[in-house]
Amino acid sequence: MGKRIERIYQYIVENTMSGLGEKKGLSTSEVADHLAIQRSNASKDLNQLVKEGRVQKSDSRPVRYWANVSEKAPENYVPSYMENRPPREKAHPQRVSVVKSKRDIFSTIIGANGSMKNAVEQAKAAILYPPKGLNCLITGPTGSGKTYFAHAMFQFAKTNQVIADEKELIVFNCADYANNPELLMSHLFGYVKGAFTGAEQEKIGIIDQADESMLFLDEIHRLPPEGQEMIFYFMDHGTFSRLGETGKNHQANVRIVGATTEDPNSTLLDTFTRRIPINIQLPFFEKRPASEKIELVRVLVGQEATRIQRSITLTEDVVKALIGSVSFGNIGQLKSNVQLVCARGFLNHMQAEEIEIELMDLPEGIRSGLIILGNRRNELAELSKTLAPKISVQPNENLNDIQSDAYELPYNLYDIIGDKAALLKADGLDQEAINHFISTDINVHLKSFYKDHGFSFNSVNKLSEFVDQKVITVTNQIYEMVRQRLKVDFQQNFIYAMSLHISSFLKKIHLGEERQTNDNIRQMVADYPEEFEAAKEVRAFIGESFRVTIPESESYYLAVLLVSLRTTHSSGKIGVVVAAHGNSTASSMVQVVKQLLEVDQVTAVDMPLDMPPAVALKKIVESVKQVNDGSGVMLLVDMGSLATFNSEIQRETGVVVRTVDMVTTSIVLETVRKASVIGTDIDQLYDSLRKFRGYGVVINEESILPNHHPKAILAICASGKGTAQRIKELIQSSLSKRQNQSVEVVTLSVADLRSELEGIQQRYQLIASTGIVDPHIDAPFISLERFIDQDVDQLLEDILLEQELSFDDEVQLDDRQSKEICIGYLEENFTYINAKKVVDPLWQFSQELIHDLELNDARQGFQINFVMHTAGMLERIVLRQPLTISPEETQEMYDNPQYEQLHVHVQSFARLMNLAIPDSEEFYLLALIKNHQEKELYLK
Numbered sequence: 021m022g023k024r025i026e027r028i029y030q031y032i033v034e035n036t037m038s039g040l041g042e043k044k045g046l047s048t049s050e051v052a053d054h055l056a057i058q059r060s061n062a063s064k065d066l067n068q069l070v071k072e073g074r075v076q077k078s079d080s081r082p083v084r085y086w087a088n089v090s091e092k093a094p095e096n097y098v099p100s101y102m103e104n105r106p107p108r109e110k111a112h113p114q115r116v117s118v119v120k121s122k123r124d125i126f127s128t129i130i131g132a133n134g135s136m137k138n139a140v141e142q143a144k145a146a147i148l149y150p151p152k153g154l155n156c157l158i159t160g161p162t163g164s165g166k167t168y169f170a171h172a173m174f175q176f177a178k179t180n181q182v183i184a185d186e187k188e189l190i191v192f193n194c195a196d197y198a199n200n201p202e203l204l205m206s207h208l209f210g211y212v213k214g215a216f217t218g219a220e221q222e223k224i225g226i227i228d229q230a231d232e233s234m235l236f237l238d239e240i241h242r243l244p245p246e247g248q249e250m251i252f253y254f255m256d257h258g259t260f261s262r263l264g265e266t267g268k269n270h271q272a273n274v275r276i277v278g279a280t281t282e283d284p285n286s287t288l289l290d291t292f293t294r295r296i297p298i299n300i301q302l303p304f305f306e307k308r309p310a311s312e313k314i315e316l317v318r319v320l321v322g323q324e325a326t327r328i329q330r331s332i333t334l335t336e337d338v339v340k341a342l343i344g345s346v347s348f349g350n351i352g353q354l355k356s357n358v359q360l361v362c363a364r365g366f367l368n369h370m371q372a373e374e375i376e377i378e379l380m381d382l383p384e385g386i387r388s389g390l391i392i393l394g395n396r397r398n399e400l401a402e403l404s405k406t407l408a409p410k411i412s413v414q415p416n417e418n419l420n421d422i423q424s425d426a427y428e429l430p431y432n433l434y435d436i437i438g439d440k441a442a443l444l445k446a447d448g449l450d451q452e453a454i455n456h457f458i459s460t461d462i463n464v465h466l467k468s469f470y471k472d473h474g475f476s477f478n479s480v481n482k483l484s485e486f487v488d489q490k491v492i493t494v495t496n497q498i499y500e501m502v503r504q505r506l507k508v509d510f511q512q513n514f515i516y517a518m519s520l521h522i523s524s525f526l527k528k529i530h531l532g533e534e535r536q537t538n539d540n541i542r543q544m545v546a547d548y549p550e551e552f553e554a555a556k557e558v559r560a561f562i563g564e565s566f567r568v569t570i571p572e573s574e575s576y577y578l579a580v581l582l583v584s585l586r587t588t589h590s591s592g593k594i595g596v597v598v599a600a601h602g603n604s605t606a607s608s609m610v611q612v613v614k615q616l617l618e619v620d621q622v623t624a625v626d627m628p629l630d631m632p633p634a635v636a637l638k639k640i641v642e643s644v645k646q647v648n649d650g651s652g653v654m655l656l657v658d659m660g661s662l663a664t665f666n667s668e669i670q671r672e673t674g675v676v677v678r679t680v681d682m683v684t685t686s687i688v689l690e691t692v693r694k695a696s697v698i699g700t701d702i703d704q705l706y707d708s709l710r711k712f713r714g715y716g717v718v719i720n721e722e723s724i725l726p727n728h729h730p731k732a733i734l735a736i737c738a739s740g741k742g743t744a745q746r747i748k749e750l751i752q753s754s755l756s757k758r759q760n761q762s763v764e765v766v767t768l769s770v771a772d773l774r775s776e777l778e779g780i781q782q783r784y785q786l787i788a789s790t791g792i793v794d795p796h797i798d799a800p801f802i803s804l805e806r807f808i809d810q811d812v813d814q815l816l817e818d819i820l821l822e823q824e825l826s827f828d829d830e831v832q833l834d835d836r837q838s839k840e841i842c843i844g845y846l847e848e849n850f851t852y853i854n855a856k857k858v859v860d861p862l863w864q865f866s867q868e869l870i871h872d873l874e875l876n877d878a879r880q881g882f883q884i885n886f887v888m889h890t891a892g893m894l895e896r897i898v899l900r901q902p903l904t905i906s907p908e909e910t911q912e913m914y915d916n917p918q919y920e921q922l923h924v925h926v927q928s929f930a931r932l933m934n935l936a937i938p939d940s941e942e943f944y945l946l947a948l949i950k951n952h953q954e955k956e957l958y959l960k
Contacts, residue, residue: 204244211262258272333377341382494565495522654691657679666679737889897938
């Protein structure tokens with residue numbers, strides 16, 4: 021590598037100075053292409069040269085490098101993907117002048133004189149306060165810009181000569197060392213030689229690095245108590261010892277800025293918070309005025325315009341959709357969505373002089389933001405007053421010297437798009453195919469990056485997994501209704517908590533369950549007459565929206581919910597502990613609930629299978645103490661055996677504990693939702709959970725009446741014949757043995773599923789479904805393989821008796837037996853394919869796919885089902901009768917991260933069989949895989 025890096029350095033020196041001595045800079049691609057080396061190696065060596073100080077690089081994107089021989093910034097470049105643009109653009113490239121501003125850096129922050137005014141004034145006071153400034157804490161929701169604001173504070177300190185120009189902001193993420201105080205100490209303060217095994221020489225810590233500068237402690241709430249004590253001792257005395265030393269022999273002058281999404285009063289020690297006199301609260305995106313939201317969109321789009329050196333134009337509806345798409349991720353989520361929209365716009369208009377983005381160019385998830393915004397009429401009206409029909413953003417606008425925030429991509433996405441497009445075009449792919457492949461790449465890159473940074477921007481989508489979309493729409497309308505009527509602000513989780521509540525009581529009405537209003541509820545509501553009157557209106561509105569008769573007693577519960585949701589900190593809530601076997605089972609459920617309901621009185625206890633019971637009990641006891649708020653704790657467990665801990669926990673903690681087993685995400689949601697409502701009694705909550713049957717679907721008045729429709733099982737396959745007909749015969753054969761059992765079997769092609777399912781549900785009482793896709797109806801779904809390798813009689817027995825269906829008793833077959841089942845089925849159901857000849861390539865195709873997609877736990881029944889379906893696909897292609905799908909389904913398939921892997925195997929299989937396999941058939945292969953993965957996830 022030594023020779024290679026010197027070749028690169030020599031080439032940079034020779035080619036980054038013009039005859040007049042002006043730097044021009046070289047891109048990574050230019051270096052790699054000229055020297056015939058891999059781009060990744062060129063990038064690695066260039067960055068090493070930057071670290072060594074021999075080469076400098078530009079702050080603009082894409083990055084250019086030049087020899088470190090003067091202080092002047094390089095001229096901006098013409099990107100490789102603009103090489104075919106009109107000559108006039110090459111002749112007059114725009115210049116990026118990144119000059120350190122001597123003005124007030126906070127003036128570049130949007131809302132400095134608006135929603136951020138108080139935060140800015142506090143920050144200035146903390147920095148300028150004599151003699152050494154004040155330590156401060158930045159609090160705010162996820163994605164609100166805490167890291168960005170900390171960088172602005174640091175730049176302000178340097179501009180005002182409080183911190184020297186050569187100093188750097190030292191950033192430390194406390195979450196990385198949350199469970200290891202000794203490791204935390206070594207990183208904070210350093211260690212001496214011999215402090216532990218492997219400490220062969222002395223090492224300084226980040227406190228030394230931050231001397232005479234600023235230390236930014238991100239996620240400070242993750243500091244363990246021992247870590248907080250270490251830091252507040254240092255705050256008090258300015259002295260510290262390194263790991264392995266006994267005395268406080270070292271000194272440092274460090275300004276400390278912390279950041280947290282949590283309430284510092286509940287997550288940090290009192291002794292720690294007392295030493296941080298200034299708490300800077302950053303606002304929620306939703307609370308910002310319309311002008312700031314629009315300006316945030318403009319600035320974020322401007323950053324993308326600078327990266328690609330093109331102007332970007334957005335229509336009014338696109339701006340509204342982007343603003344409406346922000347659910348809980350605040351500016352971080354908006355930035356993610358802007359990057360996705362601009363990347364797709366760049367891909368679709370790569371050779372255009374200006375990128376114009378319209379509503380139809382947006383992904384469905386972001387486009388739905390316009391619908392969500394439509395339910396917030398006041399906000400929509402405010403935006404409409406300010407928004408122009410189009411917003412056009414030029415490159416190099418709003419440049420400042422605040423460093424990148426925590427959600428800045430560490431690579432140039434547009435370089436990736438441009439380079440990949442060039443490669444694919446060179447391989448002979450047409451533009452449509454190129455767009456499909458790269459669209460998937462864009463989604464994978466952005467989703468992977470933001471997932472690593474703690475973001476999962478699908479809150480509304482996640483909620484729709486539990487409740488019907490119409491419930492969410494109605495709840496948005498209720499939100500505006502009660503906010504205007506009561507003239508108060510509600511908590512961020514209003515939509516989620518109210519949606520779950522509405523869905524839950526609609527399900528109770530559907531099941532004919534009546535809820536009695538107890539005296540405690542009536543007495544509590546008597547103190548809130550305005551909320552009670554609003555609740556009556558809400559009850560009437562829900563009844564009209566869903567065409568159901570809602571009992572008057574529900575007004576009391578709605579009133580209590582409204583009171584709870586407008587109360588920021590209600591005391592005496594019931595705590596919730598979720599304990600489940602597995603490395604992350606409990607954590608996964610709790611994460612979903614915290615994301616939706618934004619609560620802090622729930623915690624998870626993950627119990628790996630090798631964890632001793634005594635250790636598990638200790639962890640649960642600690643968690644019960646942690647969430648106890650004086651009203652008891654609900655313990656939700658996955659196995660009945662854990663319920664035996666109940667009495668011991670109560671004895672050890674003195675806390676009233678009630679235990680519910682067979683925990684699911686829906687049960688955790690329902691528990692936490694009700695536990696958050698003021699005045700909830702733990703025994704009443706326990707009784708309601710024992711009767712809880714999940715969240716309902718949208719129903720109407722007629723559906724409340726007893727269901728007199730004939731019972732039926734729905735069988736779905738590709739054609740509505742073939743496989744589905746075979747299942748029908750198996751079921752009817754079993755049913756013929758039973759007396760007084762009238763159950764029909766309805767077959768349906770997957771292509772007609774959307775158009776005909778509603779009609780079938782109106783004519784039949786569906787008690788189960790089976791087939792190649794799960795229709796997601798309110799009845800058990802049984803995969804096809806279970807009809808093949810299990811006892812059909814027992815399956816039907818379980819369905820008819822509404823028993824819990826077990827997945828653990830499947831018959832084990834070897835490959836020979838499995839293939840024989842497939843051959844028999846193919847010979848009986850298909851005419852134009854030779855079963856004995858195609859079974860081996862089909863079997864090989866399925867095995868390779870299972871291995872590549874890591875479906876290694878796939879049961880034989882899944883592989884048999886996959887082979888049968890693929891055989892049907894072959895016959896449909898031979899007969900030129902392939903399945904059809906909508907454009908939306910096509911895009912959904914392209915967006916699936918597993919599509920590329922599937923597509924590679926399908927194309928290989930197609931070449932082997934000398935057939936062209938259409939997208940629609942790939943869509944249903946992917947659906948089979950998805951159904952299997954969801955079932956396996958459930959079983960785990």
